[in-house]
Amino acid sequence: MSAMTEFKHETVLLKEATDNLAIDPTGIYVDATLGRGGHTRRILSQLTSGQLYAFDQDQAAIDAVQAQGVPANLHLLHRNFRELDEALAGEGVTAVNGILYDLGVSSPQFDDSRRGFSYRFDAPLDMRMDQSQALSARVIVNEWSYQELVRIFTRYGEERFAKSIARKIEQARATKPIETTFELVDLIKAGIPAKARRTGGHPAKKVFQAIRIAVNDELGALEASLTQALQLVKPGGRISVITFQSLEDRLVKTMFKEQTTVQDLPQGLPVIPPEARPHFKLINRKPILPSEAELIANHRAHSAKLRVVERVY
Ligand SMILES: C[S@@+](CC[C@H](N)C(=O)[O-])C[C@H]1O[C@@H](n2cnc3c(N)ncnc32)[C@H](O)[C@@H]1O
CATH class of the missing domain: 3.40.50.150 (Vaccinia Virus protein VP39)
Structure with a gap:
């Protein structure tokens, strides 16, 4: 095929x-x-x-x-x-x-693991609908400031734990770049209190939505x-x-x-x-x-x- x-x-x-x-x-x-x-x-x-x-x-x-x-x-x-x-x-x-x-x-787009839209597949951070565009999820996650991350997680993801997730990302990337969807999923999970993680949908759903909206404006x-x-x-x-x-x-x-x-x-x-x-x-x-x-x-x-x-x- x-x-x-x-x-x-x-x-x-x-x-x-x-x-x-x-x-x-x-x-x-x-x-x-x-x-x-x-x-x-x-x-x-x-x-x-x-x-x-x-x-x-x-x-x-x-x-x-x-x-x-x-x-x-x-x-x-x-x-x-x-x-x-x-x-x-x-x-x-x-x-x-x-x-x-x-x-x-x-x-x-969602089901092609290589595109990096889904938290269900391990893939390079990408999420660009237009593959010729420079801005990707990798750029946002590794280069946007703590404040910008909090803003998009809150505004585009309506994520309650935007601040603690952004903090986890900031700490992790100080050591080495965040490269993959699964690395990001782990950081999101770490930023959400265990009790809240057990309710609702997948813990990474809101942040992934937020990053996708930002990548593609x-x-x-x-x-x-x-x-x-x-x-x-x-x-x-x-x-x-x-x-x-x-x-x-x-x-x-x-x-x-x-x-x-x-x-x-x-x-x-x-x-x-x-x-x-x-x-x-x-x-x-x-x-x-x-x-x-x-x-x-x-x-x-x-x-x-x-x-x-x-x-x-
Ligand atoms: C939900 S799908 C459309 C499915 C289509 N109606 C069908 O029946 O197959 C949305 C499509 O719109 C494209 N798209 C989203 N935003 C766009 C934009 N700003 N400019 C051009 N295409 C865009 C995406 O790349 C994607 O292929």
């Missing part, structure tokens, strides 16, 4: 996320997170003369989809979705009918990209976003709320002036969650939430 076909990705909210784009078969669409192409294939199956531009910053994702054969209306872009505008302009595209995001790490990239997506989408067009953790979901929820509510009007106006009407409407007031059947079939679906907006004018 080749490295490309070895790993499978079960697409989360496949039907819900694509069908909520209300696809125009002749329209222009973006899949901002190609992965192994689950959503891409479903969007393509609904297009006639329409075009699909699919982004992934991971060359392994682009290669795996390319190996399956690429139809003429699928355009694969090995780019970060934070460069949405620029990358699409390079393809001659300045407006689109819909954009889909299925955020986070794919199962192939996941929240910065999402905010920058969604800002552009909101400008790119045509009237009647939609943006569908699947999130997997509370920080990214809060960001999407807040940005969509700003775009779908009337802002800054003097109190007591009898009617809302047309120019103050929001450009977007929410398709669902509450996020769409995976069905019971999907939750049973796909463990990755557990924390998934889908939010969708439509440009009104």
Whole structure:
């Protein structure tokens, strides 16, 4: 089996996320997170003369989809979705009918021990989605200050024991560099009181999440990209976003709320002036969650939430 076909990705909210784009078969669409192409294939199956531009910053994702054969209306872009505008302009595209995001790490990235995303495998500290990037988990763990480590563990991992874990890391790296995921797991465990270690999930889960978010600047990239997506989408067009953790979901929820509510009007106006009407409407007031059947079939679906907006004018 080749490295490309070895790993499978079960697409989360496949039907819900694509069908909520209300696809125009002749329209222009973006899949901002190609992965192994689950959503891409479903969007393509609904297009006639329409075009699909699919982004992934991971060359392994682009290669795996390319190996399956690429139809003429699928355009694969090995780019970060934070460069949405620029990358699409390079393809001659300045407006689109819909954009889909299925955020986070794919199962192939997670399950490939060499990528260093998982605390379940011993591997060099890495966690870069884009292998050409300089910043890796190794750099963060060995070079970022105690204060910066505490900040990311607290902010991106909501880790209660951020300070004592950061202290353990600081002490260990004073003797020799921290090289592997298992070395990091041991330091995290050492920084958590024994009683707390026995409750909840894996003790390294929060810190690994925090480092991954920092390595890939996941929240910065999402905010920058969604800002552009909101400008790119045509009237009647939609943006569908699947999130997997509370920080990214809060960001999407807040940005969509700003775009779908009337802002800054003097109190007591009898009617809302047309120019103050929001450009977007929410398709669902509450996020769409995976069905019971999907939750049973796909463990990755557990924390998934889908939010969708439509440009009104
Ligand atoms: C959850 S997977 C997508 C799975 C895909 N929907 C499928 O069905 O196979 C997320 C993918 O998005 C990519 N990704 C995450 N953040 C990105 C970014 N800022 N720019 C480009 N690609 C990104 C990851 O490399 C990963 O392959």
